[in-house]
Amino acid sequence: MKLPPLHHNTPATLEEALDLLGEHGDEAKVIAGGQSLVPMMAMRLARPAQLVDINGIASLAAMEDRGDVLAFGAIVRERAAEKSSVVAERAPVLAEALPHIGHVSIRNRGTIGGSLAHADASAELPAVAMVTDAHVVVRSRRGERIVAAEDFFVGHFTTSLADDECLVEVRVPATLPGAGWSFQEVARRQGDFALIGVAAMVALGGGGSIDTARICVFGVAERPLRIRTVEDALAGAAPSPEAFEAAAADAARDLEPPSDVHGSAAYRRHLAAVTVRRALTAAAARAGVPG
Ligand SMILES: Cc1cc2nc3c(=O)[nH]c(=O)nc-3n(C[C@H](O)[C@H](O)[C@H](O)COP(=O)(O)OP(=O)(O)OC[C@H]3O[C@@H](n4cnc5c(N)ncnc54)[C@H](O)[C@@H]3O)c2cc1C
Structure with a gap:
């Protein structure tokens, strides 16, 4: 099935992406891995006039061990986390959940941030975010919010993200030794x-x-x-x-x-x-x- 007509924006910086989201409001959607959004657009369950493609924003690509938390930028792929020895050691419940998501080809593109933003009630990563007391960092032209997983998930396919906001980072607390x-x-x-x-x-x-x-x-x-x-x-x-x-x-x-x-x-x-x-x-x- 063909996608409906739309503008594919490819911002090179987060500021540019936030400007596009602020300008277009509910006409715009962020695209990360596209593994959920593209099928939804093909089925006409989502009809954004403007796609804000965040894949060219280098500042969103980092996966970092910060001691007490592991931080995943918004375009870190599910497969990259799955293959990471740091994730296996420091956030093993996340490592154990990742292989349950679809298939390798989907995880090669799909992002951790995209899975949380999509908020499918049957998805694995929102549950991992909840059990680890993870936080998401959300930005818009209005500023930054750090939201606990408990407050982020509202319902099936619904989060507390506003139309002009972009999830920029997921922070998963490292599992305490012995747990x-x-x-x-x-x-x-x-x-x-x-x-x-x-x-x-x-x-x-x-x-x-x-x-x-x-x-x-x-x-x-x-x-x-x-x-x-x-x-x-x-x-x-x-x-x-x-x-x-x-x-x-x-x-x-x-x-x-x-x-x-x-x-x-x-x-x-x-x-x-x-x-x-x-x-x-x-x-x-x-x-x-x-x-
Ligand atoms: C055949 C198939 C099987 C699958 N099986 C599973 C499965 O078993 N379990 C599972 O959990 N998932 C499954 N998925 C979905 C997959 O994990 C997706 O990759 C994931 O849900 C969404 O990540 P994404 O990066 O592809 O997001 P996208 O498809 O790019 O976006 C999904 C939604 O999140 C929003 N979004 C994405 N990133 C951001 C951001 N940074 N800020 C704000 N909004 C954002 C988009 O606007 C869109 O509404 C499957 C997908 C396919 C095609």
Whole structure:
């Protein structure tokens, strides 16, 4: 299918890109990897008159280890992060999630920033951003905002980005030494969007009890969900199979997942319980809990 007529702008600087976004407002869309936007335009689900192509802006291409955070510029490709030994070591839950996205050819073009800005409720990276308490840096001609993942995702394909704003950087906190992590998803085929997925992290305190647990479930609601009541209940508990089984049942109980051709709500709720239990168990094992 052909794309509708449009102007393809290729700014060389961020300032130029922000001017274009400010000038054209809701007529304009940023294009990064194009792996979601181009199919949406071909299907006429998006009809921007102006494309603001950020791929020529060298200042958005850096991937940096800043000690407490890993920073990914807006045109860092998913595949570049996947192949990075720094990401594998310092943000292993991100490294574990990346291979679940589509296929290599998609990850060669798709960007981390684009995935967050696209905010598909079944996408992997928004859940990683939520479980790691990541932040995004957003710029417009009006200034800069640093937005927590929790406040960035509003609904399916909806974020708190305004029309004139460009996401310029994603900041993922480095995983604390000793903390365990797990990323699990159920999809019909490798590379498909998830029917349901879970990102979890577990850190142990003195005496071997759980100090903190984080659980983010995705594919079951309009946006990825941190299950904070269950996280709070796990803090201080012994990291036993029984505790994880009960936590998983509690996490799944209040979910209201969609029903569609891929699976009923009841099936997804069942998968949520199984997947949360597996994710907590795997994260705890990596934190040092004996199997
Ligand atoms: C066959 C196929 C399978 C896929 N499977 C998966 C999958 O399993 N899981 C998954 O998560 N994704 C999947 N994807 C999508 C892929 O990961 C995309 O690369 C990603 O979602 C969007 O990144 P992008 O850089 O391509 O963004 P683009 O397509 O360029 O943009 C997507 C949206 O984000 C906005 N945007 C992009 N960058 C910025 C920015 N810096 N500032 C402001 N707005 C911005 C655009 O305006 C647009 O609305 C798949 C895609 C295809 C084609």
